[in-house]
Amino acid sequence: SLLTAAMGIIVRGILFRVAFGLDHTCNAVSVVVLSGLLGPRVQVDAQILALASLLANRRARLILQRLAEAEETLTGKAAMLAAILKSRSSTPAELIAKARNRFRCISWDILLQRR
Numbered sequence: 529s530l531l532t533a534a535m536g537i538i539v540r541g542i543l544f545r546v547a548f549g550l551d552h553t554c555n556a557v558s559v560v561v562l563s564g565l566l567g568p569r570v571q572v573d574a575q576i577l578a579l580a581s582l583l584a585n586r587r588a589r590l591i592l593q594r595l596a597e598a599e600e601t602l603t604g605k606a607a608m609l610a611a612i613l614k615s616r617s618s619t620p621a622e623l624i625a626k627a628r629n630r631f632r633c634i635s636w637d638i639l640l641q642r643r
Contacts, residue, residue, distance in 0.1 A: 561567050
């Protein structure tokens with residue numbers, strides 16, 4: 529019984545050492561393969577250039593989208609004012625002057641007094 533217990537301890541020790549060695553070996557192989565030292569050669573430069581091209585295209589699309597949104601908001605307001613004032617041939621300064629005269633509900637003198 530004592531001999532069996534001793535053999536069990538020795539076998540467990542050997543199995544632990546084998547498992548520990550196998551674990552370290554697998555970790556080392558994983559590091560070498562994942563670092564690119566072993567395995568298929570990848571054209572990193574080509575991938576970086578392709579990624580840079582995709583990012584540049586995306587950035588250009590975002591800028592164009594923002595410009596279109598800004599144009600819509602500016603055009604929408606100007607078109608609304610022109611439709612309200614019914615003077616599409618007026619200059620922006622004339623539109624603003626007409627808008628001040630038409631839409632001012634409170635006298636500037638009253639506003640100055642309440643300041």
